[in-house]
Structures are given as C-alpha cells and as structure tokens.
Amino acid sequence: MTHTVPTFGGRLAAQFAAGRHLCAGIDPHAALLDEWGVDNDAAGAERMGRDVVAAAAGVAACVKPQIALFERFGSAGFAALERVFADAREAGLLVVADVKRGDIGSTFAAYADAWLTPGAPLEADAMTVVAYQGFDSLAGAFRHVTDHGKGMFVLAATSNPEAREVQRAIREDGRTVAAAMVADAEDWNAVHAASHDTDPAAHEVGSIGVVLGATLALDDFGIATGERPAGPALPVLAPGFGHQGARIEDAHRIFGGIGQALLANESRSILRGGSTGLSIRIKERAAAIQAALAA
C-alpha cells in the first residue's frame, strides 16, 4: 500500500534538516502567568500560548501545550487551546498535544480521534500517550498515523524520579517496562516504513516516538544507547532540560545512538521572565540545542 500524506516522521525530519530541534513547551502555570502580567484564567493561558507560538515560529521544531494547564479552565481553556493550535498550524510549527492519554483499546481510540483526526477542533500533529494497558492498546491511533500523517510519543522513561519503580520493573519477557516501550515503538516504525513508498522521509524518521527524560541514566532503565537496529530513527521527546537540571551540552552522553531524532523540550526555562525577552530566550535555547547536537 502507498500513501500520499506526508508522515509525521517525515515532517520531523524536515525540521531536523533545517536545524530545528527545540520543542517549546506551553505550560501556563499560575506563577508564570503572574510573571507575564496576565490573569490566571483561560485568556491568560491563551496569551501565553499565542506569544510562544509567535516567538517559536521558524525557530523551534514544535510547540508542546500541556493540556492540564488549559483544562483547569474548563471549556474556556479548551477554546483557548483551539486558537493556540490554529496559530501554530498557520506558523508551520508542529503541535505535540501533551495529553498523556491511555486506556483500554476501545476508549483510547476515542482519545486518538479527539486529538489526531484531521479537521477535529483539537487536531494536533502528535500526542503524548501512556501504554501501561499494553502497547497494542494504542492501536486506535495507528490509522491516524498511517493514513493522516500523525504521530505519538509513548512514555518510556520519564524525567521524574518517582517513575523508576514502575518503568525499571522487569516484565515476563525479561525486558524492563521502559525498554519494551522503546522496542515496540521501533518495531512498529520499521514495519510501517515499508508501506510509505511515496514518502522517503518516512524511512529516515519514524512516526511513533518515545518520551525519555534527559535527567536519567538510560542504562539504569535497560535502554541501550549504542547503535540502534536498522530502520527509521526513533523520535525521542526529551523533557528535563532547563528547569529540571539537564544540560543540552550533555545530550550526546545522555542519549548516544538513541538520540538521532531528538526533540529537546524546555518549558519553564523559556517561559520564566514574562513575554519580554521571550523571543530572545527561545532563539538562544534553539541555537544552543542546535550547536550541541551538531557537535
């Protein structure tokens, strides 16, 4: 089967080829909104989101709105989010909806429809997902990936210290939970690259990625950082830089061979300080990330 819609992996590859690896977080925490001089409400969150989009356009690869920080304002928060998404699309930025959804297959499919259906009010390019109900519980999103050029980032090894007890646990098959998420995503990409004969970029970078915290020693989670198996590079969404303490200069040491398609997320480190200087902060962080990854 061949497809004409560009894949999410292909669109990521284009961002990387242009030197863009920054994922600019949109996390309208109450304290940050206060620093921005806007109210802690949906309009304040929208202001922050749209300012980040304007400053990140042409500089970052994507924006990642953290949905809970909009959801706390109910329907007004979702309306704000729709406008932020629309701005981002118009600016040519990929949108990763940080929704961290997961469920049994039938209801996960409804989450995938909500966030990944073309033309849906909250259509994003990719969403963060939780696969603790099993990797195949994500199947409801696969058709959006193959047919609509969408993507997913599966939580594998997250940046928070308390995640270790679950994510380092050994499964019946002898792999850690985290390493199995990585392998399942890589396998899926390898199998499905073959169906995208018309999109050579789909062979470069996969459309299902994982979340790997930059704050971690990946070896501890059973995740190999040496050479990867043949197949498309695995997109890695890496939070933990900036506010959580990881340094982009250490990216090669942290990720090694698994960091071929790295999106470095920073949220509070670029949002802190208000809208004044936002554009400069985003440009500086994007340049530092590009330099560190090119080194």
Ligand SMILES: O=C(O)c1cc(=O)[nH]c(=O)n1[C@@H]1O[C@H](COP(=O)(O)O)[C@@H](O)[C@H]1O
């Ligand atoms: O999936 C995520 O985005 C995520 C996974 C993870 O392991 N750690 C993590 O911090 N995140 C998110 O990444 C962002 C990090 O924000 P800062 O610490 O302010 O840069 C937040 O929106 C988190 O919810």
